[in-house]
Amino acid sequence: MLSVVIRRLIVAVPLMGVISFIVFVLSSLAGGSVGQAILGPTASAESVAALNEKLGADRPVLVQYVDWLGHAVTGDLGLSVVSGVPVADTIASRIPVTMSLAVGALLLVIILGVTSGAIAAIRGGITGRLAEVLAVLGRGLPSFWLALIAVLVFGVNLAWLPVSGYVPFADSPSGWIQSLILPVLVLGVSEIALVAVVTRAEMLSAMRSDYVRSLRANGYPWKRIVFKHVAKNAAAPVLTMVSLVFVSLLGGTILMEQIFGMPGLGTLMVSATTKHDLQVIQGLAVFYTAMVVVVFLLTDIASGYLNAKARAR
C-alpha cells in the first residue's frame, strides 16, 4: 500500500514542477512582457522596461522560474501583479467557495449516480435506458446554458432560490445551502448519468462472472451477492470514474462561479486571465494540479484497498 502511495508521489511532485515550468516557458514565449500586459498597449517603452525591471521580469526565464520555485515550496506564490496581494492568500480565501461547489456536486453525483446505476443493474427496465439517454444529454448540453435556464426558471420565474452570490457557512448555514443549491445541481446533473452508466456496466459485468454463478449455485441470498460480492468488485472502477468526474467538476466550477457570481477560484482565474495576471495564473495552475494529484492519490489508495490484485501490482 505504502509503495503505491510513494510511486504516485514520485510521479506527482515532478508533474507539478513540469506544469509550472510549462506555464513559465509559455508566458516567456508569448511575446509582450509582464509590464506590457499590466500597463496596456499604449504605455511607453521606458515605463514598461522600468516596470519589468522592478518586477524582475527582465531576467532570463530559467532564473525567474528557479526564483519562483524556491518561494513556491515555502508556500509563497508571489504577489499579484494587478492587486499586489499575495497570491497564496487570495487563493486560500477563495478555496471554501470552490470546494463547497465541487464537493457538493461530487456528493450529489456519487449518491444519485451510484444509486440509479445500481437500480438499473438490479431491476433493469427503463432505468438503465434512461441513464444512457441522460448520459448522452449530460455530455451534450453545455452546462453554462443549463445554468442560465435554471436561473431563469427557478431564480427569476419561480423565485425559489437566489440566483447570485455566495453566503459563507459561518454567516448563515441556511443561506449557505440556499446559495449552493442551484449551482451544485447544474454542475452535478450532467455527470450523474455518466456515473450511473459506469456503475450499471460494472455491476452487470460482475453479475455475469463465474464467481457470482458459483455463489448463486451455492445458495447465497441475492442481497448478499449483490451488495457485498458484486458491489466490492464494481467499486474500484466506479471510484476511478468518480475521480475523473471530480476533475471535470473542478473545471465546471469556473463557469458556475462566473454565472452565479460566486467569489471562488474560478472567478479569480477568469479575472486573472482577462488582466494577464501571470502570478495568479501560475499559482492557480499549480494549485489545481495539486488538487487533481491529491484526488488521484486518494483514488489509488482506495482502489488498492478494494482490489487485492491492483495492490499486488
Added chain:
Amino acid sequence: MSAVIEGAAIKEQSRRAAERGAGFLPRLVRQPIVVACSLVLLVIVLACVFAQWVSPYEPLEQDLQNTAAGPSASHLLGTDQLGRDILSRMLHGGQVTLLGIVQAVAVCAVIGLFLGLTAGTLGGWVETVAMRLCDLLLAVPGLVMLLVILGIYGNNEAAAMITLGVIMAPTLARVVYSATIAVREELYVASARVAGLTSFQIMRRHILAGVTGPALTQISIVAAVACIAEAGIGFLGLGVAPPAPSWGNLVTDAQNVMPISAWMLVPTGGIIAVVTLSLTLLGNGIRDAYMGRSSGSSKAFSWRALAVKVSQAESPAGGGAAPQGQEPILSVKGMTVGLPRGSSEVTIVDDVSFHVAPGEAVAIVGESGCGKSVTISGVLRVLPMGAHVTAASISFKGTELTSLSEREMNAYRGTGIGFISQEPISSLNPAFTVGHQLEEAVRLHRGVGKGQARQIARELMARVRLPEPEAVAKKYPHELSGGMAQRIAIARALAGEPELLIADEPTTALDVSVQCEILDLLRDLREQTGMALILVTHDWGVVAEACDRALVMYAGQVVESADVQSIIAHPAHPYTRALLQSSSVGIAPRQLLPVIAGTVPAPGYWPHGCRFASRCELAEDACRTGPIPMVTLEESSAARCIRTDVDELVRT
C-alpha cells in the same frame, strides 16, 4: 505441407479481417440515428462555411425597430438587444467554433494516433515512455490549462484549441493503443508475421483496420468536448472579442437580454447542444457499428433477468431410464433448457431425463457444446440471463423443484445440492480472502457465529487436505494455484453439507497430477459423507476413475446411459464408441488416437433425425427420417440409436 496450411490460414484470417472492415461501413449507415446526425452536422457545417452567402443579414447589421425580438418572418430566429439578426450571427459565429473544433481534433488525432500506434506496434521502451507520457498528461485539469493559455496569449483561440487537442490526446492514444494491442495479439497478425511481412505492412493492412472504429468514436467525443469548450471560452468573454460573433458570446448576449426576453437563450444554446449531441450520438453509432451490435441489444440485462423462467411440461416424452431399487435423490424428467438468441429462443438442452441414487456418482460425458453444463445449470436454475427451463419434473428428495419460487429454490442450493465449477480461481471472488469466503459460506449454511465458523472453516480446509490452512486463509484467489483454489471451492461447497455435489468439469483446468489428487479427494469425501455426485466431464479417464454410471450427451440430448464398466466395455451408441476411441481409455498403448470427423451441430441447427447421423459410419436413411427414441437395451442401460443390433454384429 505446413507452408500450405499456413498460407491457407493467413488467407482465411485476412478474409475475415476484410469482411469485418467491409461490414463496418454498411453497419454504420444502416443506423437511422447515424444518418440523421451526419445530415444535421453537414447542414450546419455547410451553412456556417457559406454564411456570407446563406445568411439573410450581415452579422453586425442592426434593425433598431426590432430589438430583442422573438422569431418573425423577417428575422427567423429573432434579434438581439441591438437588433442584430440572431440566425446570421449564429452562422457567422459558427465559423469560429467549427474552426476551433477542427484545430483541436486535428492536433489530438495526430498526437493520439502517433503515440498510440507507435506504442502499440513497436512495444518495448517506446511503449513504456509513451504510456507514461499519457499518464502525466491525464492529470492535467483541462479547462484550467485552457484559461492559463488564454491568460498568457490573450484571447488567442487557436492557441487554446491546440492546447485542448494536446490535453485530449492521451485518451485517444490509450484507445488506439489498446485497439492496436488487441489486433496485434490476434492470430492473423501473428500469421502475417510468420509469412514474412514487414512491420509496416502489418500496420497498414490489419492494425489500421482494427483501430479505425475505436479511434473514430474517441475523435467524435473529442469534437464534442472541443465544441463545448470553445463555446465556454466564448461565453466567459475570453474568445473572439465582440462585436464579432461566436456561439459562446451569443449565449453571453442572451444572458444579458434575459431580463427583457428569454427567447434568445433557445437558439444560441440550442445550436451548441444540437452539434454536441449529434457528435456524441455519432460516436455511439460508430461504436455500435464496429462492435457489430445493434443498439439496444444489451439493454435488457439486469439482476432480475437472471431469475430463470420455469414452466412445467406435460408428462415426460422421452423414455428416460426408469429409477429402480432405491428412491433417487435427484430425478429429472423431460427437461428442456432454452437461452435467448436475438429476439427468439434457442434450445440448448432437449428433453433430458436422468436420475441419481443416494451416494451414487453419475458422469455426464460429451464434447464441448453438447449441453452438459447447461443441463446441470438447469437443475440448479443458475443460468445466463433470459433462460427458460421446461420440465415434466425435477425432483430432489421427493420435493418438486419446478414448482418452487426462486427464494424457495435457494434453500436447496448449497445445503441440499452443492456446486463447484470448472475454473477454480475465477469461481472465487477476487476481492475477498479465501478464508473470509469460506467462513462466510459456513456462517450462511450452518447459522453459527464468527468464532465457530472460523473453526469449522479450518476443519473443512483440513478435510480437503490444504496444507497450512492459516496461511492459505489469508490469501486472495489469484495468489493460489489452481489445485489449491479448487480445494477451497470444494470446501466451500461442503460447508452446507450437501447430499448431492454437482461438479462442472472440476479438473479440466488443472495439471494432470493435480487432477488425480482432486479426483481422489472427491472419492474420499464421497466415502466419508455418503453424498451423491454428478460429474460433468469430457475425459473418460475421469469417468472410469470416479463414477458409477455415465450419461453420454450429444447435441442437447442424452444418447446413452449405462453403468461405467459396461459402457466402457460395450458402448452401444456409435457416438459413445467414437468418444471412447478418441480417448486413451480402453485403447492399447502407443496406438494412435482417432479423432471423430466433423463437429457437433450447433443449437438451433439440429437435424430432424438422428443428430449424430452426419458423423456416423452406420447411418442409413431410417436414421435421418425422424427423431430417434431412447432404446432400452438392458435393465439399466439405454441408447438413442436404431442400429445397436447392427452394431453388435459389426463389433462381434
